[in-house]
């Protein structure tokens with residue numbers, strides 16, 4: 253419900269349809285009532301749900317409970333997939349609550365095998381069975397969501413005497429008309445070829461690179477990309493686990509609260525900014541980038557036209573270009589802040605983030621709260637580049653990302669064990 257990451261679901265549609273199944277692809281933003289109406293109308297044998305957001309896991313659970321309540325569990329076996337889920341969560345926790353059959357599919361092909369088994373059972377095919385349920389070897393430790401230190405100060409050992417850079421301006425700026433060639437060189441080809449296009453090592457050279465070159469050429473001539481950026485520099489201080497954004501008079505404008513590691517260094521994103529009690533003011537960068545909405549229209553057209561390979565390739569490229577644009581802009585910000593001197597020479601080093609500072613996207617472990625995206629949208633007003641935040645805290649068009657840009661030399665990715 254509301255997740256912009258829907259390529260996985262569409263892939264499942266493609267694989268199942270090509271194997272003789274009739275898929276009713278409802279798209280995103282579907283309440284359970286709409287799913288059940290469609291299932292009834294089309295006499296569905298199985299219901300599938302897909303979700304990559306942590307929140308999707310909660311919604312899937314609620315949906316299963318609704319099926320129980322309506323007495324429909326026996327009618328509809330359910331297959332669940334997407335990055336937010338684990339096999340144990342589905343096959344143990346959700347299986348315990350759902351009064352029908354519920355299974356996890358790691359990918360579309362496992363989804364196909366499950367469909368074959370479920371339909372086999374329904375038709376009474378001899379020997380048709382579902383694979384054994386996977387159980388956790390040990391019961392998952394209950395995660396206590398204790399975010400506040402219980403006693404005394406537990407701030408990490410992150411330095412508080414690093415120099416604070418002077419930004420070139422305060423407030424926000426809009427940049428449009430960024431040419432593809434400027435950020436295409438930041439493309440993470442491994443993520444594209446392996447992650448998005450699913451190519452093996454051998455196929456990358458023979459298939460991947462030539463097709464990438466052709467696609468980039470086409471995008472350039474057809475002018476389908478409309479890269480835009482809103483970014484800004486804001487005065488700020490930290491207080492405990494909070495990052496406080498100040499206005500020009502030094503008063504609080506808005507505040508982000510981040511989780512703190514409960515072990516080890518006890519890092520918290522707020523630690524990378526001068527504490528309020530130091531009497532000094534720090535600076536934080538914020539950015540929203542997009543490659544525009546036309547590319548989404550183009551990929552939707554390809555999907556509708558059953559041009560699956562082209563759809564997958566173009567969609568995969570477009571999302572990686574959104575990432576490339578974000579990383580390109582992050583480099584610009586480092587250079588504007590004068591902290592770019594230690595930047596590595598090649599792209600590989602850049603993608604391994606061997607530079608000073610860090611770009612944290614909301615929803616990732618150091619800053620898991622997607623609701624905080626509303627604060628960024630409020631400060632940056634991304635409508636100015638055609639980007640809107642939905643009620644589910646997703647940016648539209650989908651090929652968009654936001655980030656908090658931190659200049660501190662010790663800033664890097666870390667885990668907090670808190671997922672939302």
Ligand code: B12
Pocket residue numbers: 256257258259260261263264299300301302303304305306307331332333334335336357358359360361362363364447448571572574575613614615616617620622645646647648649650651652653654655672
């Ligand atoms: C590519 C990507 C992006 C791209 C593209 C987004 C898009 N429009 O698709 C970009 C860069 C734009 C992006 C942005 C964001 N992303 Co993102 N993204 C990813 C990433 C790396 C891969 C997703 C993907 O395309 N996978 C490839 C497809 C083919 O695989 P799939 O979806 O998993 O589907 C397969 C299987 O799972 C399975 N399956 C899935 N569903 C179903 C259902 C059934 C029935 C069956 C049988 C099988 C099945 O079969 C599929 C095919 O084999 C994931 C991480 C991950 N590991 O998934 C994060 C991830 C989903 N993103 C995440 C986040 C946080 C974001 C942002 C919010 C970050 C930000 N603050 O800007 C934004 C949101 C975008 C927006 N518009 O608001 C988080 C979400 C976690 C959370 N907190 O809820 C993830 C999990 C990363 C992480 N490790 O934290 N993202």
